[in-house]
Amino acid sequence: MKIALDVLGGDNAPKSNLVGVKDYLEQYTENPAELILLGNKEYISKYLKSIQIDQSLITIINTTQEVGIHEKPSRIFKEKPDSSLVRSIQLLKENKVDAVLSAGNTGALLATSLFLLGKIPNIRRPAFAPYIPTRHGGFILCDAGANPNSKPLDLVQCALMASAYTAHLNTISNPSVSLLNIGKEENKGNDLIIQTYPLLKKHLNNFIGNLEPRYIMEGKADVVIADGFTGNIVLKLTEGVFSHIIDWFHDLYFTHVNTEQQSSEFLSILKEIQNSLDHEEYGATPLLGINGLVMKCHGSSTSRGISNSIYSTQKAIEDSLLENIENNLAQHMDLTQEAIINE
Amino acid sequence: MKIALDVLGGDNAPKSNLVGVKDYLEQYTENPAELILLGNKEYISKYLKSIQIDQSLITIINTTQEVGIHEKPSRIFKEKPDSSLVRSIQLLKENKVDAVLSAGNTGALLATSLFLLGKIPNIRRPAFAPYIPTRHGGFILCDAGANPNSKPLDLVQCALMASAYTAHLNTISNPSVSLLNIGKEENKGNDLIIQTYPLLKKHLNNFIGNLEPRYIMEGKADVVIADGFTGNIVLKLTEGVFSHIIDWFHDLYFTHVNTEQQSSEFLSILKEIQNSLDHEEYGATPLLGINGLVMKCHGSSTSRGISNSIYSTQKAIEDSLLENIENNLAQHMDLTQEAIINE
Numbered sequence: 001m002k003i004a005l006d007v008l009g010g011d012n013a014p015k016s017n018l019v020g021v022k023d024y025l026e027q028y029t030e031n032p033a034e035l036i037l038l039g040n041k042e043y044i045s046k047y048l049k050s051i052q053i054d055q056s057l058i059t060i061i062n063t064t065q066e067v068g069i070h071e072k073p074s075r076i077f078k079e080k081p082d083s084s085l086v087r088s089i090q091l092l093k094e095n096k097v098d099a100v101l102s103a104g105n106t107g108a109l110l111a112t113s114l115f116l117l118g119k120i121p122n123i124r125r126p127a128f129a130p131y132i133p134t135r136h137g138g139f140i141l142c143d144a145g146a147n148p149n150s151k152p153l154d155l156v157q158c159a160l161m162a163s164a165y166t167a168h169l170n171t172i173s174n175p176s177v178s179l180l181n182i183g184k185e186e187n188k189g190n191d192l193i194i195q196t197y198p199l200l201k202k203h204l205n206n207f208i209g210n211l212e213p214r215y216i217m218e219g220k221a222d223v224v225i226a227d228g229f230t231g232n233i234v235l236k237l238t239e240g241v242f243s244h245i246i247d248w249f250h251d252l253y254f255t256h257v258n259t260e261q262q263s264s265e266f267l268s269i270l271k272e273i274q275n276s277l278d279h280e281e282y283g284a285t286p287l288l289g290i291n292g293l294v295m296k297c298h299g300s301s302t303s304r305g306i307s308n309s310i311y312s313t314q315k316a317i318e319d320s321l322l323e324n325i326e327n328n329l330a331q332h333m334d335l336t337q338e339a340i341i342n343e
Numbered sequence: 344m345k346i347a348l349d350v351l352g353g354d355n356a357p358k359s360n361l362v363g364v365k366d367y368l369e370q371y372t373e374n375p376a377e378l379i380l381l382g383n384k385e386y387i388s389k390y391l392k393s394i395q396i397d398q399s400l401i402t403i404i405n406t407t408q409e410v411g412i413h414e415k416p417s418r419i420f421k422e423k424p425d426s427s428l429v430r431s432i433q434l435l436k437e438n439k440v441d442a443v444l445s446a447g448n449t450g451a452l453l454a455t456s457l458f459l460l461g462k463i464p465n466i467r468r469p470a471f472a473p474y475i476p477t478r479h480g481g482f483i484l485c486d487a488g489a490n491p492n493s494k495p496l497d498l499v500q501c502a503l504m505a506s507a508y509t510a511h512l513n514t515i516s517n518p519s520v521s522l523l524n525i526g527k528e529e530n531k532g533n534d535l536i537i538q539t540y541p542l543l544k545k546h547l548n549n550f551i552g553n554l555e556p557r558y559i560m561e562g563k564a565d566v567v568i569a570d571g572f573t574g575n576i577v578l579k580l581t582e583g584v585f586s587h588i589i590d591w592f593h594d595l596y597f598t599h600v601n602t603e604q605q606s607s608e609f610l611s612i613l614k615e616i617q618n619s620l621d622h623e624e625y626g627a628t629p630l631l632g633i634n635g636l637v638m639k640c641h642g643s644s645t646s647r648g649i650s651n652s653i654y655s656t657q658k659a660i661e662d663s664l665l666e667n668i669e670n671n672l673a674q675h676m677d678l679t680q681e682a683i684i685n686e
Contacts, residue, residue, distance in 0.1 A: 135591045145525060148533040182488060182575040190491040190572040213580035217587040229533040230573055232525040237556035237577060241584040244560040245616070248478045249592065252612045263606070269595045273588070 001031075003313050004088040004097040007039030008066050009104025011300050014039055015047065017103070020306025022053045027307060033314045036097055038063050038084035063087050069299065073107030077115050085109060089116050092292045098317045099293035101284055101309055103301045109294060110146060110287055117292040120326055122333065125150070126289035127158045127228070128296070129165055131282045132238060135273075136219030140166045140175075142288065143225075145232030152196040155179075155225055156335060159204055161288040162223045164328040168321050175222035177204055178211035180230065185210070192227060200225070203332050242277055246270065280305035283312030286321065293322050344374075346656050347431040347440040350382030351409050352447025354643050357382055358390065360446070363649025365396045370650060376657045379440055381406050381427035406430050412642065416450030420458050428452060432459050435635045441660045442636035444627055444652055446644045452637065453489055453630055460635040463669055465676065468493070469632035470501045470571070471639070472508055474625045475581060478616075479562030483509045483518075485631065486568075488575030495539040498522075498568055499678060502547055504631040505566045507671040511664050518565035520547055521554035523573065528553070535570060543568070546675050585620055589613065623648035626655030629664065636665050 005021065007014045021035055034057050037044055041062035048055060065083040067076055077086050085108060088100045093116045102109050110126060119126065127143035142162035147154055159177050166175040179200060181189045186197050188210065200207045211221055213234070226234060253266055275281070280302060284295035293316055297309040316322075348364065350357045364378055377400050380387055384405035391398060408426040410419055420429050428451055431443045436459045445452050453469060462469060470486035485505035490497055502520050509518040522543055524532045529540050531553065543550045554564055556577070569577060596609060618624070623645060627638035636659055640652040659665075 134587065148525065180576065182491065182572060182579070190570075193572075213576045214583040216580060217583055227533075229525060229536075230576055233523065233556045233573055234576065234580060236525070237559060237580055238584055240557040240560055241581055242588060244477065245585060245588050248616060249612065252615060253609075256612060257606060257608045263600065265600045266596075266609070269592065269599060272595060273591060 001033045001314065001317050002036060002097040003033045003310060003317075004036045004038060004091045004100045005310070006084045006088045006100070006102035006104050007037050007044060008063075008084045009102040010297070010306075011069070011103075012302055013103065014043065016301065016303045017306050018044065018047050018053075019051060019303035020301075020310065021058070022051055023303055023307035024310040025054060025057060028311050028314070032057060033310065033317070034059070035310070036061060036091065038088050061087065067105050067108050069105050071105060071108060073105060073111040076105070076108040077112040086112050086116075089113055089292075089294065092294070093117055099295060099313050101295045101297065101313050103297045103299055103306065103309075106296060106299070109296055113287055113290045113292065113294045117290055117294070119289050120291050120329065122329060123157055123161075123289040125154045125157075126287050127154075127161060128231070128285065129158075129162045129288050130235060130279070130285050131169070132235070133277050133279070133282065134217040134219065135276065136217070139216070139219070139221060140169070140223045141226065141231055141235060142223065143228040143231045144235045145228050146287070147228040148232070149229070150192065150227035152192060152199055153335070155192075155196045155227065156199045156203055157289070157329065159200055159207070159223065159225050160328050160332060161325050162225070163204070163206060164325040165286065165288060165321065166222050168316070168319050168324060170222065172222070174206045176208045177206050177223040177225060178208050178221035180213060180216070180224050180226040180234070181210035182212065183210065184212060199335070203335055246274065280308060282308070284309035286316060288325065293317065344376040344657065344660050345379060345440040346376045346653060346660075347379040347381060347434045347443045348653070349427045349431045349443070349445035349447050350380050350387060351406075351427045352445040353640070353649075354412075354446075355645055356446065357386065359644065359646045360649050361387065361390050361396075362394060362646035363644075363653065364401070365394055366646055366650035367653040368397060368400060371654050371657070375400060376441075376653065376660070377402070378653070379404060379434065381431050404430065410448050410451050412448050414448060414451060416448060416454040419448070419451040420455040429455050429459075432456055432635075432637065435637070436460055442638060442656050444638045444640065444656050446640045446642055446649065446652075449488075449639060449642070452639055456630055456633045456635065456637045460633055460637070462632050463634050463672065465672060466500055466504075466632040468497045468500075469630050470497075470504060471574070471628065472501075472505045472631050473578060473622070473628050474512070475578070476620050476622070476625065477560040477562065478619065479560070482559070482562070482564060483512070483566045484569065484574055484578060485566065486571040486574045487578045488571050489630070490571040491575070492572070493535065493570035495535065495542055496678070498535075498539045498570065499542045499546055499675075500632070500672065502543055502550070502566065502568050503671045503675060504668050505568070506547070506549060507668040508629065508631060508664065509565050511659070511662050511667060513565065515565070517549045519551045520549050520566040520568060521551050521564035523556060523559070523567050523569040523577070524553035525555065526553065527555060539568075542678070546678055589617065623651060625651070627652035629659060631668065636660065
C-alpha cells in the first residue's frame with residue numbers, strides 16, 4: 001500500500017508534515033503504508049535525518065513548484081505542473097500510489113483531482129464531507145463546500161456517498177441521514193430543499209427527514225446533507241461560535257476568579273472540550289465523487305493531524321472505501337436519469 | 344401613542360404577556376404608550392385584576408379565535424379573522440394603533456401583515472432582522488428567514504432596510520454592512536452572492552465586503568446580510584451551538600469538580616454569558632418591508648421579553664423607524680429598475 005504525501009501543503013508545512021510522518025511510522029506499526037513524500041528532495045532528506053526517522057518505508061520525489069493557499073484553483077494543474085500537489089495526483093492517476101494526502105489549497109486539490117482523475121461514473125459534482133465533532137460524538141456534514149450551487153440530484157448523490165463513507169468511519173451498516181432545513185415539515189425550506197426532500201425519501205432507506213440547525217449538535221443524525229454553500233457556512237460558523245464562547249469563558253474566568261480560587265479542574269474541563277472539538281483527532285476526509293482516493297486534511301494541521309490523517313488514509317484504502325461508494329451509487333442508477341428529466 | 348398587543352401569541356401566553364404589560368407600565372414610566380390588548384376579554388380583565396395592574400393606559404378588545412404555532416401561515420387571515428393576531432394587524436391597517444407587537448406564529452404574522460398592510464413602495468420581499476448577541480455587542484442579521492428564495496435585489500433592499508434599522512437601534516449614523524459568504528474574495532460564493540456583491544458595492548457607502556462565518560461573532564460588522572434560508576440557518580445554528588457548549592461546560596463542571604472545590608464564581612460566569620446571549624434583553628424586531636410597524640418578539644418570551652419588547656416598539660414609533668427605512672430606500676429608487684433589468 002502506497003500513499004503520496006504533499007509535503008508542502010498546509011499552514012505548518014513542511015516541518016509538521018515530516019514530523020507527522022515520523023509519528024505515524026512510530027505509532028501505527030501494524031502494516032504501515034509506504035509513504036511517497038513530494039517536495040524539495042534536498043530539504044526533505046536533510047530534515048528527515050535531523051529528526052532521526054526510519055526511512056525504510058519512505059521514498060522522496062523532488063518537485064520544484066509550490067502552490068499558495070490563495071492561488072486560483074482552476075489554473076494550478078496548468079501553471080504548477082511540477083508542484084507537490086499536482087505531482088501527487090499525477091502519481092495516483094498513473095496507479096503508482098493508492099491514495100493522495102494533502103493539507104494544501106482545497107480548491108486546487110479539488111480542481112486538479114477533477115482534471116486528472118475525473119469523477120466516479122454518473123457523479124455530477126464532487127463533495128466535501130468533514131466530520132463535525134460534538135459532545136455526542138459528531139456527524140458527517142456533506143456537502144461542506146465543494147459545490148456552492150448544488151442541485152437536488154447533487155444532494156441525493158451527496159447522501160449516497162456520505163452514507164457509504166460514514167458506514168466506513170463508524171463501522172455501522174446503515175447510518176441515519178437528515179436534510180438540513182429551516183423547519184421540520186416536508187414543505188419547508190427554499191426551492192432546492194423542497195425539491196430534494198422527496199428524492200431523498202425515495203432513494204434512501206436511511207433518510208430520517210429534515211433536521212433544524214438548532215438540533216444539529218444533539219446527535220440526531222449520523223449524516224447531515226446541505227448544499228455546498230450552506231454546508232460551508234455551517235462548518236465555519238460552528239468553528240467560529242465554539243471558539244468565540246470558549247475564549248469568552250476563559251477570559252471571564254481569569255478576570256473574575258482570583259488566583260487562590262482558580263481550580264486546575266476548570267482548565268482541564270476547558271481542555272477536554274477543546275480536545276473533543278479538535279479536528280486533528282479525526283484525520284483527513286476524502287474528496288467524495290473523485291475517481292481516486294484523494295484525502296484532505298485541515299490546512300492548520302500540526303504533526304498530530306498529519307499522523308492521524310495518514311492513518312485514516314491507510315484505513316480508507318484497506319476498507320476499499322472508493323469501491324464501497326461506487327457500489328452504493330450503482331444501486332441507484334435510476335436516480336441520475338430521473339432527476340435529470342425533472343430538472 | 345398606541346400599541347396593539349397580541350395577548351395570545353407566544354409559548355408562555357397569555358400570562359407572561361400580561362405580566363409583561365405590568366412590568367412595562369411600572370418600569371417605563373416616561374410617556375408610556377397606551378396599550379390595546381387583544382384576546383379573551385373576560386380572562387384578560389380577570390387576570391389583570393389579580394396581578395393588580397394600573398389599567399388607566401389599557402384597553403381590552405375581545406377576540407374569539409386562536410392561532411396555533413404550527414398552523415399554515417397563508418390561511419390564517421382568511422380562516423381566523425377574529426384571532427388576536429389578525430385583529431391586531433387590522434387595527435394597524437385602520438390607523439387605530441401605531442404599531443403591533445406579537446410573540447405568535449411568525450409566518451402567520453408575516454402573511455397577515457403582507458395581506459392587510461402590504462409592502463413599503465418598491466420593496467419586493469419583507470425580511471426579518473433580529474439582533475444576534477455576542478461578547479462584542481452583537482450584530483443585526485438580515486434576512487433571518489422571511490424569504491427563503493432571495494434574489495440579489497432582495498438582498499440589497501435588506502441591506503438598505505437593515506442599515507436604517509441598525510442606525511435606529513445603535514444610534515449610529517452609518518452602520519457597517521457585510522455580506523455573509525464562504526470566502527472573502529469578491530468572486531467567491533454561490534451565484535446569488537456573486538451577483539449581489541457588485542450591487543451592494545454600488546448602492547451602499549457603508550458596505551465593507553464579504554464576511555466569513557468564522558468571524559461573524561467577532562464584531563467586524565454591524566449588519567450581516569444573508570438570503571433568508573442561510574440567515575435562518577445561521578440564527579438557529581448559533582443558538583444551538585451556544586446552548587450545546589454551555590450545557591457541556593455545566594455538566595462537565597458538576598461531574599468533575601467535587602463539591603468543596605465548586606466556586607460560585609463559575610456559576611456567575613455561566614450566568615453572565617447566558618444573560619449576554621439572552622434575546623429577551625433586546626426586545627422585539629420589526630418585520631422589515633411591511634407597510635406598517637409590526638414588531639415580532641421571540642416565541643419563548645417571558646414577561647421580561649414582553650416588557651422590553653413593548654419598550655422597543657415604543658422607541659421605534661418615537662424614532663419614526665418606518666419613515667427612516669422608507670427614506671433610505673427612496674434614495675435608491677434606481678436600484679429597483681436596474682436589478683429587474685439584470686435578472
